Amino acid sequence: MILGLQKDYLNLIVPELPELLVKRYQLLRKIYYSAPIGRRPLAAYFQLGEKVLRKEIDLLREQGLLTVEQQGISLTSSGKILVTSITPSLKSLLGLTSLEERLLQLLKIKRVMVVPGNIETDEVVLWEMGRAAAKILKECLEPEMILAISGGTSCAAVADMLPEGPAPSGIEVVPARGGLGEVVDYQANIIAARLAQKLKARYRLLHLPDSLGAEALQIVMRDEKIKEILEMINSAKVLVHGIGTADEMARCRNATPEEIEKLAYKGAVGEVFGLFFNAQGEIVDRIPGLGLYLEDMNRHVKHVIVVAGGRRKAEAIISIVGNHPHDLLVLDEGAARRILEIAEGGEATVSSGE
Amino acid sequence: MILGLQKDYLNLIVPELPELLVKRYQLLRKIYYSAPIGRRPLAAYFQLGEKVLRKEIDLLREQGLLTVEQQGISLTSSGKILVTSITPSLKSLLGLTSLEERLLQLLKIKRVMVVPGNIETDEVVLWEMGRAAAKILKECLEPEMILAISGGTSCAAVADMLPEGPAPSGIEVVPARGGLGEVVDYQANIIAARLAQKLKARYRLLHLPDSLGAEALQIVMRDEKIKEILEMINSAKVLVHGIGTADEMARCRNATPEEIEKLAYKGAVGEVFGLFFNAQGEIVDRIPGLGLYLEDMNRHVKHVIVVAGGRRKAEAIISIVGNHPHDLLVLDEGAARRILEIAEGGEATVSSGE
DNA sequence: CCATGCGGGACTTTTTTGGACCCATTTTTT
DNA sequence: AAAAAATGGGTCCAAAAAAGTCCCGCATGG
Numbered sequence: 091m092i093l094g095l096q097k098d099y100l101n102l103i104v105p106e107l108p109e110l111l112v113k114r115y116q117l118l119r120k121i122y123y124s125a126p127i128g129r130r131p132l133a134a135y136f137q138l139g140e141k142v143l144r145k146e147i148d149l150l151r152e153q154g155l156l157t158v159e160q161q162g163i164s165l166t167s168s169g170k171i172l173v174t175s176i177t178p179s180l181k182s183l184l185g186l187t188s189l190e191e192r193l194l195q196l197l198k199i200k201r202v203m204v205v206p207g208n209i210e211t212d213e214v215v216l217w218e219m220g221r222a223a224a225k226i227l228k229e230c231l232e233p234e235m236i237l238a239i240s241g242g243t244s245c246a247a248v249a250d251m252l253p254e255g256p257a258p259s260g261i262e263v264v265p266a267r268g269g270l271g272e273v274v275d276y277q278a279n280i281i282a283a284r285l286a287q288k289l290k291a292r293y294r295l296l297h298l299p300d301s302l303g304a305e306a307l308q309i310v311m312r313d314e315k316i317k318e319i320l321e322m323i324n325s326a327k328v329l330v331h332g333i334g335t336a337d338e339m340a341r342c343r344n345a346t347p348e349e350i351e352k353l354a355y356k357g358a359v360g361e362v363f364g365l366f367f368n369a370q371g372e373i374v375d376r377i378p379g380l381g382l383y384l385e386d387m388n389r390h391v392k393h394v395i396v397v398a399g400g401r402r403k404a405e406a407i408i409s410i411v412g413n414h415p416h417d418l419l420v421l422d423e424g425a426a427r428r429i430l431e432i433a434e435g436g437e438a439t440v441s442s443g444e
Numbered sequence: 445m446i447l448g449l450q451k452d453y454l455n456l457i458v459p460e461l462p463e464l465l466v467k468r469y470q471l472l473r474k475i476y477y478s479a480p481i482g483r484r485p486l487a488a489y490f491q492l493g494e495k496v497l498r499k500e501i502d503l504l505r506e507q508g509l510l511t512v513e514q515q516g517i518s519l520t521s522s523g524k525i526l527v528t529s530i531t532p533s534l535k536s537l538l539g540l541t542s543l544e545e546r547l548l549q550l551l552k553i554k555r556v557m558v559v560p561g562n563i564e565t566d567e568v569v570l571w572e573m574g575r576a577a578a579k580i581l582k583e584c585l586e587p588e589m590i591l592a593i594s595g596g597t598s599c600a601a602v603a604d605m606l607p608e609g610p611a612p613s614g615i616e617v618v619p620a621r622g623g624l625g626e627v628v629d630y631q632a633n634i635i636a637a638r639l640a641q642k643l644k645a646r647y648r649l650l651h652l653p654d655s656l657g658a659e660a661l662q663i664v665m666r667d668e669k670i671k672e673i674l675e676m677i678n679s680a681k682v683l684v685h686g687i688g689t690a691d692e693m694a695r696c697r698n699a700t701p702e703e704i705e706k707l708a709y710k711g712a713v714g715e716v717f718g719l720f721f722n723a724q725g726e727i728v729d730r731i732p733g734l735g736l737y738l739e740d741m742n743r744h745v746k747h748v749i750v751v752a753g754g755r756r757k758a759e760a761i762i763s764i765v766g767n768h769p770h771d772l773l774v775l776d777e778g779a780a781r782r783i784l785e786i787a788e789g790g791e792a793t794v795s796s797g798e
Numbered sequence: 799c800c801a802t803g804c805g806g807g808a809c810t811t812t813t814t815t816g817g818a819c820c821c822a823t824t825t826t827t828t
Numbered sequence: 829a830a831a832a833a834a835t836g837g838g839t840c841c842a843a844a845a846a847a848g849t850c851c852c853g854c855a856t857g858g
Binding site: 493494495496499514515 | 846847848849854855856
Binding site: 107111 | 453456468522526529
C-alpha cells in the first residue's frame with residue numbers, strides 16, 4: 091500500500107478523526123445558521139440523544155467556540171471564524187479536494203466546488219452551497235452585465251446567501267425563463283428581484299399569464315415588452331441555474347401518469363429551463379414556456395454557474411453538466427460521491443438504481 | 445481570541461486529537477525500534493493496562509499499520525513509512541514548528557530541530573534525535589573533511605542511527621577530546637570509530653593513559669602522534685557534540701563533595717568538552733585533558749551540531765548554545781518546552797528550579 | 799526437553815455513557 | 829397581564845463499554 095498525501099496519515103493513525111470532525115463541524119454549522127437555538131431542537135435535528143448532544147455542546151463550549159445562554163446556543167466570534175475558515179482544510183482532510191479533481195476531469199468542466207455534507211440529510215448544506223455559489227458569482231460580475239437566474243431552492247439559496255454590498259454598476263438581473271402556471275417560474279422572478287436588490291442592480295421580470303395555451307405563446311411573444319426581456323435573457327453574460335430530476339419536475343407540474351410514463355420512456359433524467367435531458371445530454375422533451383434558447387446561450391454566455399445538491403440529483407448532473415461546457419459547478423458531497431459511484435460503475439450511463 | 449494557522453482549527457474542534465495522536469505515534473515509534481515486541485513489555489513501557497494497550501494495538505492493526513504474530517508485534521511496511529514520514533505534519537500539529545521558530549530567535553542560531561517526546565520518559569526519543577542529527581550530519585559532509593565527535597549517549601545515538609551507505613571520500617573522524625580517566629572519553633573514541641565505519645571513512649583515536657597527572661599532560665603533548673591528532677581535531681570542519689549538565693558531569697567523574705560545591709559556587713550549569721559554563725556562557729572550570737580549543741574551533745569549524753535532550757538539560761543548552769554561534773541544535777520536545785519556560789520566566793537566566 | 803514469553807480468550811469489576819425525566823427561569827404569545 | 833412554551837441545568841437509573849485479571853495453547857530459544 092502506498093501512502094499518499096500528508097493528510098492521509100492522520101486518517102490512518104486517528105481513524106476516528108473524520109467522524110468527530112464532521113459531527114462537530116455540522117453542529118457548529120447548524121448553530122451558525124440557526125442561532126440562538128436550543129438543545130432539544132438541535133438534538134432532534136441531528137437525531138441524537140439529548141445527553142449525547144449536550145456532551146458535544148459542553149466540549150465545544152469549553153473550547154470557547156460557542157456560548158450557551160438562556161435564550162439558546164450561539165457561536166462565539168471564534169466559533170464563527172472557525173466555521174467560515176475551516177472549510178478548506180476540512181475539505182482536504184475529508185478527501186473532498188481529490189473528489190473535486192476527479193469530478194473536474196470526469197465532467198470536463200472548468201471549475202467545481204464540493205460542499206461538505208448532504209443536502210438531503212442536513213438542510214444547512216443548501217445554504218452553504220448558496221454561499222459558495224454566491225462567492226463565485228461575485229467574482230464573475232462586471233459592470234453593465236446582464237445576469238440571468240432560474241428558479242428552484244438552490245438558486246433561491248444563492249440569492250439569500252449573497253452578502254449585501256457594493257457591486258459593479260449597471261448590472262441587470264432577469265429570470266432565465268418564464269413558464270406557464272409554474273410555481274417554480276414564479277420563484278425565478280422573485281429570486282431575480284431579490285438578487286438585484288442585494289446587488290443594488292436593476293431587474294426586469296417575465297410575468298406570463300397562467301394557463302396560457304401553447305398556441306397563444308406565439309401571440310404573447312409579439313408583445314414588445316416581452317420581446318425586449320427575452321432578448322435580454324438571451325444576451326445574458328452570466329447564468330445561474332439549478333438542476334431538477336425528471337421525475338420530480340414532472341410530479342411538480344402535475345403531469346398525468348401517461349405523461350410521466352412518456353418521459354420515462356424517452357429516458358429523461360434531468361431538467362433545466364423546462365428542457366428535459368436524457369442520460370446522453372440530449373433534449374427529449376420540453377415544458378412550454380419562454381426564456382433562454384440553448385443555442386443562443388452557448389454563443390453569448392460567459393459564465394454558467396450550476397448549483398445542485400443531493401444524491402438523487404447525480405444522474406441529472408452528469409447528464410446536463412457532463413454534456414455541456416458549463417463553467418462552474420457547485421454541488422454537495424452527497425451528489426459528488428454519488429456521481430463518482432455511478433461513473434465508476436458504468437461510465438456516465440444511468441445504471442444502479444441503488 | 446484570534447485564530448492562527450490552519451492546524452490550530454483542528455485542535456480547537458477536536459481537542460482530543462493531540463492526545464490520541466501522540467499516544468499512537470509513541471506506540472508505533474516504540475514498536476518501530478523494538479520490533480518484534482510483545483504486548484506485555486509494551487504495556488509496561490508505557491505504564492498502561494494490558495487491555496488498554498491491546499485496544500490500541502487492535503485499532504492500529506485494523507488500520508494495517510502493524511502485524512501481531514506469535515513472536516510479537518511488528519510494523520508493516522505502511523507502518524514504517526508512516527512513522528518515518530508523519531513527523532513533519534505531527535510536529536506542526538503539536539506546535540513544535542512554532543516552538544522551533546521561537547527557539548531559533550531566542551538562541552540566535554541558524555537551525556534547530558525539535559523531536560517530539562521527552563527523552564526522560566521515552567527512551568526511543570534518543571534514537572529519534574540521533575536519527576535527526578545523523579540526517580543533518582550527512583547533509584554537511586564534503587570530501588576530505590575532518591569530523592570531530594564527542595562522547596555521551598546523544599552522540600552515540602547519532603553514530604548508531606546513521607544509515608550505512610555511500611559518503612564523500614577522504615573523510616577522517618576523530619574524537620573531539622581525550623580526557624583523563626573518563627568513561628565518556630572512552631566512548632568518544634568508540635563513537636568516532638563507529639561513525640567512521642558507517643561512513644566508510646578513516647579514523648584516528650586519542651587514547652590517553654588513565655590517571656595522568658596534570659603536569660604530565662605537557663609531556664604527552666610533545667608526542668608526535670598525539671600532536672598530529674590534536675592538530676586534526678583543531679582543524680575539524682564538522683563538530684558533533686552533546687551537552688552535559690554540570691552536576692551530572694561532576695557526579696560522573698567522581699568529584700569530591702567539595703569540588704561539586706565549588707562548581708555550584710562558580711555557577712556552572714553546563715559542560716561540553718570538559719569545559720564548565722555558567723549561565724552567561726562563560727567558562728568557569730575545566731576537566732584536565734586534551735582536545736579541542738574553543739578559540740581554534742570558532743576559527744576553523746564549519747558546522748557544529750549539538751544534540752541534547754531532556755528537561756533537565758534546558759539550562760545547560762541555554763548557557764552553551766545561546767552564547768555560542770553554533771550552527772545546528774537537535775533537541776527533544778521536553779528540553780525545548782523547558783527552555784522556553786525558563787526564557788519566558790526570566791529571560792535566559794537560571795531561575796525557577798521547578 | 800523444558801522454561802519462558804507470546805497472543806488470544808474468558809470472566810469480573812468498575813467506569814462511563816446514554817436515556818427519560820423534572821425543575822426553575824426566561825421569553826414569547828395570547 | 830397572564831399563560832404558555834422554550835430555555836439550560838440537574839438527577840436518577842439502566843445499559844454498555846472499558847479495563848483489570850487470570851488462564852490457556854503454542855511457538856521459540858536455551
